[in-house]
């Protein structure tokens with residue numbers, strides 16, 4: 017479990033992480049999503065005790081990282097930038113890390129095999145492709161067989177086979193009760209991998225909820241309706257909060273009404289409906305929606321500053337999204 | 343690819359049993375790091391080759407000088423006592439080998455930061471100080487042993503060269519030769535420690551090496567060029583001049599008063615090491631990796 021409380025990091029003028037509070041629970045994959053420069057990597061470095069928080073705390077399995085007697089067995093991380101000397105072989109890199117925790121050579125070979133690095137283990141890291149570098153980073157993260165695994169953009173540079181492998185690996189790790197915290201730019205990847213989502217923008221948490229809730233909280237219910245009497249049905253469905261678009265002949269896109277209500281109205285009025293498909297807001301759309309809010313918030317900063325006491329009230333949709341998810 | 347990970351164990355039970363980092367494990371880890379880099383081996387070989395080469399060159403030079411003196415040729419007959427120069431011969435290359443070893447020590451730590459390896463290293467050892475201490479131990483061992491061994495090999499190569507000239511003889515077991523080799527070995531270890539500390543402070547390979555060169559080579563020259571008693575006095579406190587003072591320790595010859603006392607020189611040199619390393623430890627503890 018990872019717990020951050022009012023965690024903040026300021027680099028000179030730049031506030032990279034702005035007082036975030038969240039919990040990453042064991043037994044599920046938690047995605048960490050946010051646009052470039054949102055503060056994902058910075059948060060992860062603070063979890064790993066590499067960057068000291070300007071404010072707030074973050075604990076891993078109940079204690080700050082530095083307090084753990086055997087940190088690599090508690091938490092393993094693949095951080096964004098390569099953390100390897102290019103002049104060493106994968107094997108000696110992992111051996112050097114293993115030596116600090118008296119991890120046997122057997123385990124080093126195990127993670128090498130697990131990550132598919134067997135063929136290149138005795139080659140210098142200098143010649144590694146991006147994907148091989150990522151695999152080595154994941155091997156290092158798993159070295160201590162830790163309970164918490166933090167992966168910063170693990171699928172970055174991986175081929176499709178590697179992407180599927182990472183997806184299965186993190187799901188497997190979560191299924192064994194481990195805590196998995198993974199950041200990614202690929203919303204579609206998150207949709208297929210994560211159970212829970214923490215969305216961050218400009219150093220602030222925008223959403224912290226099960227992945228389905230994030231999607232639901234953003235898009236209204238939408239449905240595609242095919243009918244031979246689109247004009248009549250449009251008239252019948254029209255009411256406040258409902259918008260209807262006729263996309264093609266005999267096709268309506270209705271948002272603001274769930275499919276069951278639409279079907280009931282059609283039945284009551286004896287209008288034939290020959291297709292009724294719920295349209296789900298994709299995570300992509302939900303994400304764009306959240307980020308849009310975040311952008312609006314940014315342009316609101318002046319107004320917020322003018323009323324310091326209203327800072328909380330001024331925080332728009334993100335707060336609602338969080339509330340809705342609880 | 344399988345996912346061979348054991349199921350989750352209980353937290354408290356785990357922290358009880360499993361080994362975490364301690365100093366000896368970190369020492370072991372750093373040993374693996376040093377030995378697994380080709381650049382380390384190349385630099386070490388260069389340093390040895392340099393020492394042997396300089397010893398041979400100096401032996402030849404000393405032979406030539408003695409010949410010209412003997413044949414009554416031109417030369418500052420009185421001021422040159424070749425017998426007194428001979429004990430310096432095995433460690434003649436230290437002037438330059440100290441830079442190679444110093445650079446090696448710089449790279450030992452700056453390489454961590456420039457490659458990003460530091461993130462893996464300090465995630466594994468979050469208390470951080472054992473890493474710098476382990477590196478310091480190997481810096482001392484490499485600086486000392488390499489200088490002594492290089493000096494010994496240099497002496498062995500110099501002996502047959504000197505043998506070509508009448509009356510020149512280098513006894514490797516003699517007090518003066520051993521004294522110089524040991525003092526120079528300690529000196530190189532100190533310079534290397536300064537390099538290690540600079541590398542840890544600046545986290546930049548080129549910048550740290552340049553700073554070390556400036557301290558060892560440029561400052562003494564500048565101090566000599568600037569007129570005035572202040573710089574003449576201050577010069578004594580530069581690391582290289584303090585080392586020259588230290589090299590007189592145990593010598594039967596009268597002390598050169600342009601230097602500090604030998605024990606003072608040793609203290610000044612140690613002072614540089616302690617201050618720089620102390621700053622490096624503090625920076626390592628406080629700065630983000």
Ligand SMILES: Nc1ncnc2c1ncn2[C@@H]1O[C@H](COP(=O)(O)OP(=O)(O)OP(=O)(O)O)[C@@H](O)[C@H]1O
Nearest residue numbers: 027030031032050051052053054055056057058059
């Ligand atoms: N060491 C540092 N010094 C100064 N600024 C930094 C430092 N590290 C990060 N920042 C700044 O903090 C902000 C957050 O950076 P961070 O790398 O955490 O974002 P991110 O969410 O990981 O972005 P990306 O998706 O591009 O990886 C950025 O504006 C970045 O420029």
Ligand SMILES: [Mg+2]
Nearest residue numbers: 056057058096
């Ligand atoms: Mg990042």
